[in-house]
Amino acid sequence: MSMKNALEGLSAMLKGMSVTFSYLFEKPVTIQYPDVKRKPPSMFRGRHYLRLWEDGMERCIACHLCEIVCPAQAIHVQDAPNPKDKPISKTARYAADFQINMLRCIFVGDCEEVCPVDCIVLSDEYELSGYTREEMIYTKEMLTEKHPGASGRDPMVKRGEARMD
Amino acid sequence: MWKEQIDLELERVKTDQEKGTETMVLNLGPQHPSTHGVLRLVLELDGERVVHCEPHIGYLHTGIEKECEYRTYHQVVPLIDRMDYLSSLHEEMGYVLAVEKLLGIEAPKRAQYIRVMMCELSRIASHLVWLGTGALELNVSSVFMYCFRDRESILDLFELISGARMFPRYFRVGGVMRDLPRGFEDAVKQFVGEFRVHWKEYHDLLTKNPIWRMRNEGIAVLTREQCYAYALTGPILRACGVAYDTRRAFPYSAYPEFEFELPTQPAGDAYARYLVRMSEMEQSLRIVEQVLAKLPQGPIVAEGLQPSSKSERSVWWRHPHRGFLVPPGESYVTVESPRGEKGYWVVSDGSNKPLRVRMRSPSFVNAQALPLLVEGGYIADAVVAIASVDPVLGDVDR
Numbered sequence: 001m002s003m004k005n006a007l008e009g010l011s012a013m014l015k016g017m018s019v020t021f022s023y024l025f026e027k028p029v030t031i032q033y034p035d036v037k038r039k040p041p042s043m044f045r046g047r048h049y050l051r052l053w054e055d056g057m058e059r060c061i062a063c064h065l066c067e068i069v070c071p072a073q074a075i076h077v078q079d080a081p082n083p084k085d086k087p088i089s090k091t092a093r094y095a096a097d098f099q100i101n102m103l104r105c106i107f108v109g110d111c112e113e114v115c116p117v118d119c120i121v122l123s124d125e126y127e128l129s130g131y132t133r134e135e136m137i138y139t140k141e142m143l144t145e146k147h148p149g150a151s152g153r154d155p156m157v158k159r160g161e162a163r164m165d
Numbered sequence: 166m167w168k169e170q171i172d173l174e175l176e177r178v179k180t181d182q183e184k185g186t187e188t189m190v191l192n193l194g195p196q197h198p199s200t201h202g203v204l205r206l207v208l209e210l211d212g213e214r215v216v217h218c219e220p221h222i223g224y225l226h227t228g229i230e231k232e233c234e235y236r237t238y239h240q241v242v243p244l245i246d247r248m249d250y251l252s253s254l255h256e257e258m259g260y261v262l263a264v265e266k267l268l269g270i271e272a273p274k275r276a277q278y279i280r281v282m283m284c285e286l287s288r289i290a291s292h293l294v295w296l297g298t299g300a301l302e303l304n305v306s307s308v309f310m311y312c313f314r315d316r317e318s319i320l321d322l323f324e325l326i327s328g329a330r331m332f333p334r335y336f337r338v339g340g341v342m343r344d345l346p347r348g349f350e351d352a353v354k355q356f357v358g359e360f361r362v363h364w365k366e367y368h369d370l371l372t373k374n375p376i377w378r379m380r381n382e383g384i385a386v387l388t389r390e391q392c393y394a395y396a397l398t399g400p401i402l403r404a405c406g407v408a409y410d411t412r413r414a415f416p417y418s419a420y421p422e423f424e425f426e427l428p429t430q431p432a433g434d435a436y437a438r439y440l441v442r443m444s445e446m447e448q449s450l451r452i453v454e455q456v457l458a459k460l461p462q463g464p465i466v467a468e469g470l471q472p473s474s475k476s477e478r479s480v481w482w483r484h485p486h487r488g489f490l491v492p493p494g495e496s497y498v499t500v501e502s503p504r505g506e507k508g509y510w511v512v513s514d515g516s517n518k519p520l521r522v523r524m525r526s527p528s529f530v531n532a533q534a535l536p537l538l539v540e541g542g543y544i545a546d547a548v549v550a551i552a553s554v555d556p557v558l559g560d561v562d563r
Contacts, residue, residue: 005375008373008375009373009374009375012372012373012374012375013374013375013376015369015373016369016370016371016374018369019366019369019370020307020370023307023311029314029317040324041324041325041328041346043324043325043326043327043328043343043346044324044328044329045328045329065485065486068485068486069239069240069482069485071236071240071243071244106243106332107329108243108329108332108334109328109329109334110240113482114482114485122328
């Protein structure tokens with residue numbers, strides 16, 4: 001290696017080192033995950049919820065569309081006639097059982113898009129883990145939101161009218 | 166017959182011993198960090214030299230091609246996302262274009278522009294993974310961190326637009342999933358500005374660095390004739406001085422409307438591939454900027470597929486149990502993925518499910534050239550050779 005080459009190499013290395021050195025004074029781009037949590041954007045496709053009407057009745061009409069379109073066959077819906085004296089949904093049928101196998105789900109969001117009553121939504125919860133296979137099959141009790149609007153999902157998101165935040 | 170084989174083997178060992186040398190068989194992979202996934206190379210070594218190399222694939226076989234035959238046209242999209250997981254949008258692009266060709270429709274202009282922009286961002290993200298991991302294998306760990314930082318910003322953009330980072334499922338037959346959210350264009354502009362600065366830093370860190378050059382120059386050399394013989398495409402071919410790019414040779418989508426150059430290098434070694442890919446990132450940025458400047462207004466889904474009234478649904482959900490029907494016939498579409506020419510051959514029998522979906526995956530074809538690159542070189546350079554080919558094993562095995 002000639003003298004000129006050696007000098008060129010040295011200057012290139014110094015240039016590279018100056019880049020890494022300048023990063024010493026930059027703010028880190030990482031976040032301290034378990035302590036600091038990142039807020040996903042409004043379109044995020046995470047854990048499912050079954051929404052309720054404002055009066056607390058179930059939106060799900062057991063039409064099985066989410067079950068049909070799911071490319072991973074993760075959803076199981078059991079329909080039953082709506083009891084006349086104590087209605088659960090606003091139509092003739094309601095979902096007697098609704099299960100999502102979270103180990104099968106690939107979060108494409110087709111169930112949310114196809115739902116005719118804006119019932120099933122994908123929320124921004126992403127910490128989904130469990131110790132056994134059984135507890136990863138989410139039951140209807142786990143999926144139904146606690147009170148109307150608890151899922152935090154704006155169903156307009158799927159119509160393309162999303163905010164950016 | 167096996168007896169003859171044993172005799173032959175014994176004969177060979179004997180001659181090796183007479184020559185005073187003996188080869189050793191080394192198993193590189195499938196669980197080796199430098200083989201980019203689950204590629205397995207069986208290397209026959211004579212000292213430090215590789216005398217024979219045999220790539221073994223199939224560890225990531227998922228049967229996606231076969232699985233496509235049991236899904237409706239719309240359900241295939243999330244499936245093929247998972248083949249080339251570093252640039253899923255190019256997978257979607259090829260498939261969606263092939264089905265659109267069968268249907269005889271074309272996505273509206275705005276959708277095509279958005280598709281081009283997302284594809285180019287995806288190309289940058291894929292090249293950043295190649296650069297980061299390729300540098301990490303030569304112990305340049307800071308470049309790896311910087312590259313993944315920039316890749317994260319691109320994945321955040323994907324998340325904004327579609328809701329998922331790696332498997333967006335954003336392209337639809339006849340258009341795209343949703344229009345750009347408010348403020349998205351500004352976010353892309355900000356990324357382009359930041360990335361231009363970072364791209365210069367990568368050049369400062371690597372391009373003239375003597376160690377980087379010594380490890381890459383003259384390593385894994387391919388000639389133009391070898392590229393033709395093995396049907397290699399993408400940056401490998403362009404690093405041999407051939408300006409072949411599907412975006413130019415068979416223009417698709419909105420690519421003819423944008424200006425970009427095809428970076429080529431004459432040398433054909435790992436360093437030339439590095440330079441080509443670095444320039445490609447710059448060209449991709451140029452295309453993204455042009456898209457942002459020229460982005461037209463209008464619908465994002467083709468005529469007749471969109472809901473015409475509030476009670477109607479878009480074509481993908483009009484008959485959820487059946488999907489939509491595609492007239493019988495076959496179509497072949499190629500797109501330029503970051504790894505090379507990606508082809509989609511879709512055959513329809515007139516039903517709602519494809520009769521056959523066959524992919525020409527660039528990783529699979531390019532991985533065939535590994536023995537050419539590795540044999541005759543040092544074992545330490547095998548790692549550089551694999552990195553310079555940049556195979557994605559999900560794409561190789563399908």
